[in-house]
Amino acid sequence: MIFGRREIRALAFLLPFFVVLVWIAVEAFRTPSKNDVLHIEAADSLLVAKDKGPVLRLEKFDPNTVTFEQLRAMGIDKFVARNIVKYRQGGRRYSIPEDVAIVYGLSDSLYAELKPYIAIADEFKIKPSAHYSHSATSQADSTRFAPRERVFRKVMFDPNVLDAEGFYELGCFTARQAEALVEYRTRIGGFGSLLQFRDCYLIGEALYAEMSEYITLSPLPEPEKVLIDLNSADSLTLVSIRGIGPATAHDILLYRQRLGGYHSTRQLFDLAVVQPKNYELFEKEIWCDSCKIQKIDINFVAPKELARHPYMTPSRVRKIIKHRQLKGGWSNAEEFLADDILSADEAARIIPYLRFPADNE
Numbered sequence: 477m478i479f480g481r482r483e484i485r486a487l488a489f490l491l492p493f494f495v496v497l498v499w500i501a502v503e504a505f506r507t508p509s510k511n512d513v514l515h516i517e518a519a520d521s522l523l524v525a526k527d528k529g530p531v532l533r534l535e536k537f538d539p540n541t542v543t544f545e546q547l548r549a550m551g552i553d554k555f556v557a558r559n560i561v562k563y564r565q566g567g568r569r570y571s572i573p574e575d576v577a578i579v580y581g582l583s584d585s586l587y588a589e590l591k592p593y594i595a596i597a598d599e600f601k602i603k604p605s606a607h608y609s610h611s612a613t614s615q616a617d618s619t620r621f622a623p624r625e626r627v628f629r630k631v632m633f634d635p636n637v638l639d640a641e642g643f644y645e646l647g648c649f650t651a652r653q654a655e656a657l658v659e660y661r662t663r664i665g666g667f668g669s670l671l672q673f674r675d676c677y678l679i680g681e682a683l684y685a686e687m688s689e690y691i692t693l694s695p696l697p698e699p700e701k702v703l704i705d706l707n708s709a710d711s712l713t714l715v716s717i718r719g720i721g722p723a724t725a726h727d728i729l730l731y732r733q734r735l736g737g738y739h740s741t742r743q744l745f746d747l748a749v750v751q752p753k754n755y756e757l758f759e760k761e762i763w764c765d766s767c768k769i770q771k772i773d774i775n776f777v778a779p780k781e782l783a784r785h786p787y788m789t790p791s792r793v794r795k796i797i798k799h800r801q802l803k804g805g806w807s808n809a810e811e812f813l814a815d816d817i818l819s820a821d822e823a824a825r826i827i828p829y830l831r832f833p834a835d836n837e
Contacts, residue, residue: 534593539563539570540600556581569600572652577677578660584677628686635673636666636694648686653678666696704761706744707737707768719757724749734786737769739828746786771831774812775805787826792818808834 532551539560547557559579563570570576573594577587629647638646643654657678667673670693674684704713706728714725727747732738741762744750772782774796783793795817806812809827818826 532589534589536593536595538595538597538600539576540597552586553581556586570594570596571601572596572656574653574656574678578656578663580663587677628683628690630686630690632690632692634692634694635661636696648683649678667693668696669693701761703763705765705768706741706762707732707765717758717761719754724754731786734784735769736771736785736829737766738764739766739769740764766828769828771835772829774830774832775800785826785829787822787829792822792826806832808832 534550537546537550542560544554544557544561547560548554552560556579559581560576563575563579573591573596576582576590576594577584582590627647629645631646633642633646638658640651640654640658643649643657644651649657657676660676660678661667664672667676670688670691673679673691673693674681674688679687704717711722711725711729714720714728715722720728724747727749728744731743731747735743738744741759741764744755745752772785779793779797782788782796783790799815799817800806803815806815809830809832812827812830812832813823817823
């Protein structure tokens with residue numbers, strides 16, 4: 477049987493598909509080899525490890541001497557590793573394993589994994605001293621710093637008021653733990669609630685259950701609000717304000733550049749993105765430092781440069797330039813206003829952006 481050209485081309489086109497179908501059929505019925513199984517198991521192990529997060533390869537280390545590279549080699553996140561090393565700046569040291577727990581960014585779960593591997597050299601450990609001692613003997617001092625049974629004395633106390641000695645006298649903390657508790661409270665700005673006190677790594681649920689009915693928590697003072705200056709804030713600072721998003725921050729900065737700075741927060745209404753509803757959200761969090769305004773020297777500015785200001789229209793520029801040519805300039809803002817070049821509203825808007833010779837005296 478002789479095939480024509482058309483039949484031969486059709487066979488040449490279909491032949492690769494037949495070969496692939498035969499290979500798939502053979503693979504489907506083939507028993508996996510030992511190597512295949514090992515490859516599949518290895519891939520599964522990698523997926524499981526990936527789901528669990530970075531694998532820690534912990535070994536004994538002294539937080540007072542360990543390097544950033546050694547911590548990274550153990551699988552510790554670079555942010556946490558940097559903060560562990562940075563803690564030693566300024567002469568600070570890790571005296572007890574609990575000191576590691578207060579490193580910024582280190583979670584309770586990670587500290588629980590690290591604790592069995594923390595080995596602090598004797599030279600860095602707390603030495604007995606007379607701090608908090610009510611006895612002149614060194615033996616009494618030693619026992620005050622030694623680990624002891626956490627027995628709460630069942631007295632009323634305020635965790636926002638007690639100093640380190642006060643926490644020690646509760647009977648359930650060593651002197652160093654009492655100091656660490658005060659450091660922790662300072663770092664978080666005080667205990668805002670009973671739950672926040674309970675969740676402190678030095679307390680825990682069991683001890684908190686003993687203490688709960690003896691706690692009188694004084695309210696924290698209202699933090700002093702720091703107003704944000706529209707003339708110096710960057711976009712990151714602006715978006716941190718409630719009611720200002722990235723688009724609004726972008727427009728505020730762009731308009732500030734065109735104006736030369738803001739002299740009033742209400743100038744934000746010039747922007748289409750700022751409406752009364754969202755202005756009310758951030759009105760009390762912003763202000764304008766008018767000393768940072770870039771002013772225009774009205775007696776020497778070129779017409780084109782003056783026309784670039786958002787408050788200048790071609791007709792206003794012509795009026796100002798014409799009067800300046802006739803009069804030779806103005807010595808102060810009062811003279812400028814007296815000439816009635818602009819309407820009262822127009823003059824009120826532009827005057828903060830004009831510089832006169834009297835301003836330099």
